[in-house]
Amino acid sequence: GAVVSQHPSRVICKSGTSVKIECRSLDFQATTMFWYRQFPKQSLMLMATSNEGSKATYEQGVEKDKFLINHASLTLSTLTVTSAHPEDSSFYICSAKHGLDEQYFGPGTRLTVT
């Protein structure tokens, strides 16, 4: 149980375009999902907390107009990177909260902006 999927697993896009990443909890409902970014050999950096039916809470330094988060249902949250630039290239990971604080992670999305 507690499986989280993420799609796509890899995406390459041109600078200036937008990319949408989906995060789904497959066998449980998640009122709270999280979006992280991870640079090579570094730990996870929380970008935002996504709450079903309400606005996401962004961490300091994360541009909410650039990283649009929508949590329209109890099993789906989406992250849209708008007007992507090469510096946005990274590994994006979502997680869904199950129970008290257990987070189950999706497999991640490798974004490359050319």
Added chain:
Amino acid sequence: EDKVVQSPLSLVVHEGDTVTLNCSYEVTNFRSLLWYKQEKKAPTFLFMLTSSGIEKKSGRLSSILDKKELFSILNITATQTGDSAVYLCAVGRTGNQFYFGTGTSLTVIP
């Protein structure tokens, strides 16, 4: 400032050795401490600890929390090459906020 510190940063051991990974924290309104294993992709959940002194065990892995001294340890006995990974510690606080440590990179040599 809330923080989570893991040590050592990296560790190389031989198969069969026992290892202890450390996680210390300074987080207000502590709610839980979690351990994850990250191989090539996203982290997989290992343990969640909320109470002091109660050991959680899963096979060769075990973990315990000390809320007075603000740390947790993750033990792996009889290590195998498949245990090679980055082990992440995270602390959750009220308000759905989580802080991750930088991880301990474990390499198990055959």
